[in-house]
Amino acid sequence: MTETTRKGLNYPWDTPPDTGSAIEVADGVLWMRLPLPMALDHVNVYALDEGDCWTVIDTGFDSGRTRAIWQRLLDGPLGGKPVSRIIGTHHHPDHIGLAGWFQSMGATLWATRTTWLFSRMLMLDAQDRPTPETLAFWQQSGMDPAILAKRREERPFNFADVVHPMPVGFQRIQQDDVIEMGGRSWDVHIGNGHSPEHAVFFSRDDNLVIAGDQILPSISPNIGVYATEPMADPLAEWLEACERFAELARPDHLVLGGHKLPFTGMPTRMCQLIDNHHGALKRLLKHLETPQTAAGCFPPLFKRRIGDSEYGLALVEAVAHLNHLMHLGQVTREMSPDGAWLWQTSRA
Numbered sequence: 001m002t003e004t005t006r007k008g009l010n011y012p013w014d015t016p017p018d019t020g021s022a023i024e025v026a027d028g029v030l031w032m033r034l035p036l037p038m039a040l041d042h043v044n045v046y047a048l049d050e051g052d053c054w055t056v057i058d059t060g061f062d063s064g065r066t067r068a069i070w071q072r073l074l075d076g077p078l079g080g081k082p083v084s085r086i087i088g089t090h091h092h093p094d095h096i097g098l099a100g101w102f103q104s105m106g107a108t109l110w111a112t113r114t115t116w117l118f119s120r121m122l123m124l125d126a127q128d129r130p131t132p133e134t135l136a137f138w139q140q141s142g143m144d145p146a147i148l149a150k151r152r153e154e155r156p157f158n159f160a161d162v163v164h165p166m167p168v169g170f171q172r173i174q175q176d177d178v179i180e181m182g183g184r185s186w187d188v189h190i191g192n193g194h195s196p197e198h199a200v201f202f203s204r205d206d207n208l209v210i211a212g213d214q215i216l217p218s219i220s221p222n223i224g225v226y227a228t229e230p231m232a233d234p235l236a237e238w239l240e241a242c243e244r245f246a247e248l249a250r251p252d253h254l255v256l257g258g259h260k261l262p263f264t265g266m267p268t269r270m271c272q273l274i275d276n277h278h279g280a281l282k283r284l285l286k287h288l289e290t291p292q293t294a295a296g297c298f299p300p301l302f303k304r305r306i307g308d309s310e311y312g313l314a315l316v317e318a319v320a321h322l323n324h325l326m327h328l329g330q331v332t333r334e335m336s337p338d339g340a341w342l343w344q345t346s347r348a
């Protein structure tokens, strides 16, 4: 979630497609955008021409507005041909939100097993108030008491509120698969850290990389720890995946990501994505010479004021960095009298 410089990257299109229209970024590959009601206000989706039908990569949230835009896209740039296949790069609702809607119209869903299982699990996990486990997790993370009190009484963000019901049945994709789409063969590589078992596709026939949120320009993908798995170390998984993708990266790769603009300069971007976190971890270790809660770690991590709309994402990202340092043995933590973990640089 950190804005980074554009240095070393090239953006062949400096303006995204207008709502309801598409830009052809390569032969038979259309780039489209759908709005999101959040600070990050859009998601990119792509359609690959299969002759008499389309493969669509990611879908946007399920809302009346998004479905209406999709109808315009289907009738307009997609020329009335059906969508035969949806590829879900990962389980986040802005990507998987309308997979079930397309399935109800005859499409097959292709995704990793974890993407599908997580989506189906979260679909069934609608809550009217935050669970006791989530409230405890927030308290232990040092969430601002006023924000905690407010959230305790509110309906939380529910996956099922923005994702269309998903029927049983999908086709699994996994590491080292080679799949055909849009007249090209694609190697499947699996990322982690932003979302577990996140699919990325490298074309064997040209320079295209379909990256979802695993590789983004100008913002670094959110890495978060949640009450679901409070001891998780997604940052270790993120760094492992980035180093693997850095080996595959070519300067001429055209990276088609889930947000912001398509870009070339992937080797540079992979270095930036790795270095961002090493820099943040270094600043964090210095900051933790005095004990701090996770919420007390925003200044060294983000170097800017965190507003209400991004507080939740900032908190889970702070815990991710702290858990990583704990798993490396570089910080320890102790429970404070008011029930928040206080983190401190190890005295070794």
Ligand SMILES: [Zn+2]
Pocket (backbone or CB within 6 Å): 090, 092, 194, 195, 213
């Ligand atoms: Zn995502």
